Amino acid sequence: MFIKLKSLLYDNEVRAIAFQVLAVIVIAYFAYQAFDNMMLNIEQRGIRSGFGFLNDEAGFAVNDNFFLEYSPASTNLQAFYVGIVNTLVVAIAGIFFASIIGLIIGVARLSSNYLIRKMATIYIEVFRNIPILLQILFWYSIALNAFPSPKNSISFFDSIFLNSRGLYLPKPLMESEFYLVIASLVVGIISYIFIKKQSNKKHDETGVVTNTTAYFLGLVLLLPFAVYLVAGAQLEYPVLKGFNFRGGLDLSIEFFALTFALSIYTATYIAEAIRSGIESVDNGQKEAASAMGLTQAQSLRLVVLPQALRVAIPPIINQYLNLTKNSSLAAAVGYTELVTIFSGTVLNVVGQAIEIITLTMLVYLTISLVISLILNIFNKKMQIKGK
Amino acid sequence: MAIYSLKEAKQPPKSQTKAILWLKDNLFSSTLNVLLTFVAIYILYLLLPPILNWTIFDANFDLTADNQSCGREGACWSFVNANLKMFIYGFYPQEELWRVNTMFGLIAALIVLGSIIKNSQYKAHYIIGSFLIYPVVAFFLLYGGLGLEIVETDKWGGLTLTVVVAAVGIVASFPLGILFALGRQSEMRVVKFISVVYIEFIRGVPLITILFMASVVLPLFFSAGMDIDKLLRALIGITLFQTAYIAEVIRGGLQAIPRGQYEAADAAGLSFLQKTMLVILPQALKISIPNIVGSFISLFKDTTLLLIIGLFDMLAIVGAATSNSNWLGRDTEGYVFVAMVIWVILYSMSRYSKRLEVRFSTEHK
Secondary structure: OHHHHHHHHOOHHHHHHHHHHHHHHHHHHHHHHHHHHHHHHHHHHOOOOOOHHHHOEOOOOOOOOOOOOOOOOOEHHHHHHHHHHHHHHHHHHHHHHHHHHHHHHHHHHOOOOHHHHHHHHHHHHHHHOOOHHHHHHHHHHHHHHHOOOHHHOEEEOOOEEEEOOEEEEOEEOOOHHHHHHHHHHHHHHHHHHHHHHHHHHHHHHHOOOOOOHHHHHHHHHHHHHHHHHHHOOOEEOOEEEOOEEEOOEEEEHHHHHHHHHHHHHHHHHHHHHHHHHHHHOOHHHHHHHHHOOOOHHHHHHHHHHHHHHHHHHHHHHHHHHHHHHHHHHHHHOOOOOHHHHHHHHHHHHHOOHHHHHHHHHHHHHHHHHHHHHHHHHHHHHHOOOOO | OOOOOOOOOOOOOHHHOHHHHHHHHHOOOOHHHHHHHHHHHHHHHHHHHHHHHHHHHOOEOOOOOOHHHHOOOOOEOHHHHHOHHHHHHOOOOHHHHHHHHHHHHHHHHHHHHHHHOOOOOOHHHHHHHHHHHHHHHHHHHHHOEOOEOOOOHHHOOHHHHHHHHHHHHHHHHHHHHHHHHHHHHOOOHHHHHHHHHHHHHHHHOOHHHHHHHHHHHHHHHOOOOOOOOHHHHHHHHHHHHHHHHHHHHHHHHHHOOOHHHHHHHHHOOOOHHHHHHHHHHHHHHHHHHHHHHHHHHHHHHHHHHHHHHOOOEHHHHHHHHHOOHHHOOOHHHHHHHHHHHHHHHHHHHHHHHHHHHHHHOOOOO
16 A cells, blocks of 8 residues: 555656646635735725726727727727727838838848948847837937928928828728729729739740730729729818818828837848848759849749748748737827727726736737737748658 | 060059959949949938937037037037936935945956856856845845845836846746746646746737736735835736746757757656756757847847836936926937947847857857
8 A cells, every 4th residue: 555655656647647736726826816815906996897898988089090980989999999900000001111121121231232231231230229119219209309390391292291290191082982993993903913813824834924014004003093083082181270280191290100110120120030031042042043044133033032031931920920019119109009098098097907908918919829820821831842 | 495484473453453343342343233332322421411410510518518508409418418327327316326336346247257267166156146146135235224225116217227127037037937948848738738828928918018917907916915116016027028038948949959868868767857957958058048148138128118117217217307397308319328328238248149159059060
């Protein structure tokens, strides 16, 4: 009996189970204690609990609102949605510009031109080693000081205005005429893709290359423009009224500074990813490409880049995720995205910290999960087959 | 009969000598290259003059000038000079500054000592001393007690606070990170599950939400009488955050260790603890050192976020200094100064991590 017990004591599996049970008990104990204290504290401080506050009137205005209906009379839930949309808008804008800047800088770092190469290196070393929050605040203060007041706005064609409050663009009036324009754009893109596919097929079968640039210009750019002129769709132009512009699409200076800082900062990481991707392509590949008679551009487009991107895209997608998470720093300049609206203003009014911060975290978690899902799919697709 | 005699070598033509050849190769080798050179020069022409004018040529270097006499066309560096103490020490009482200086001095001494005894037998003592004893000494120096006057943490700020938070984050998250990394690699399902959920949760949310959680929600979890210091709450948040990242870095190191090492340790009859401490971790940590330094670099960057929950790190001091009516509107000078200080620190850290990477790479080339 005793020996049996002793052997149990030294049995790895038994130990593992005992250890895990112990871990669960300890965690459960602390969780219970914390929960108990929390309920007590909430009761003592008279804080409401539950998600009922989401249906209360929000009572505050937001600066930036892109697609949703929102007024101070809207509910907290609607404010929450506005926050999510604004987070996504700034993230997408940041990702767009960061990718372009990053691609340019990444290629420039490998340029044979000394000046370009050095400038790209300096750009990366400078902006990578300054905290993003500092950059956001810096560009915000620069934009506030350097851009003119609304009365002296910089204007482009009397329809786009830039001043220390923000950037004002003409906004399409969403009426039936404008839907026609959008529909024609969609039709144009679909038929262009069809034509491109046809020409690729022809290229595969016969080796004849057809230039599709004219189709692109005609279908994707000219067609919607022609429909716009014919159908008589209208744009709403921003107009200076009193101290500021009214009407049109209005991008606040906070949005401007935040997007700028996020793009500049994240671009340094994207540039490094692209550089290491290109460097990872074996030199023999380039030599083989030129031996086959491909031009420099063809070799880059058909041989080097497809292989470089396989290496570069996973870290780039990670950077997109980082950019999205960093957009939460908008709280420092007051661009009204999720953290500013929800964990800031709504939290101050309602005071239900646990529910509000949990909801905020859940949104970011969802975004992270979606992005890592995309990453996994990409990695599966890109795996070198047949090895 | 012609006899071959060695002719003297000709000088290369002028166009092939050093400077010109270099220019030709690097700047004007092809049409595209010429174009790029001009684009680069044009960009420099656009960027450099305003930057140089503001920081140097139009700037006022008179360190006693006040806000009015400084002028608005260039930087006013006397702002930095006048607020230098605040940038370094925050609101720490004047007569106690020697304590902060001692703390910084001890760090410098430890770094120097570390490079001296790099390979000696006292290495273990050194590591224990700097990671276990030094933090305690530093705490008493900064906070007080044992005969020193107590300085509350809301007086701490500036570079001091940045260093304190970064150091505590590093020291506290390291052992926790190892635990979670081992947990994630463990065969025990429950332990693995807990580790994975923790790591992925923390990595999926922005630091700012964790800091909010720590500063607003955390106090609710403790019984009503316990009043947790604001700085301590932030430190808990930062540590929880950093732990997940360190864990992932160390997991990378653990995965790089060949199976044979585990099997050999098992075959030698080592217990789990012996196997981990004597065989696996020393190798795994060595592999992950460059990435650990990289993770500390991002921690250092992230300390600036403290300003959002109302602590006065170096970046927040800019706001505090310019809200003083004597120095209104000098934010840009402040940001540039803080950016330069942090840049120097981060750049040297990243250089150091690059050097470590080379030193520790055992890959055969």
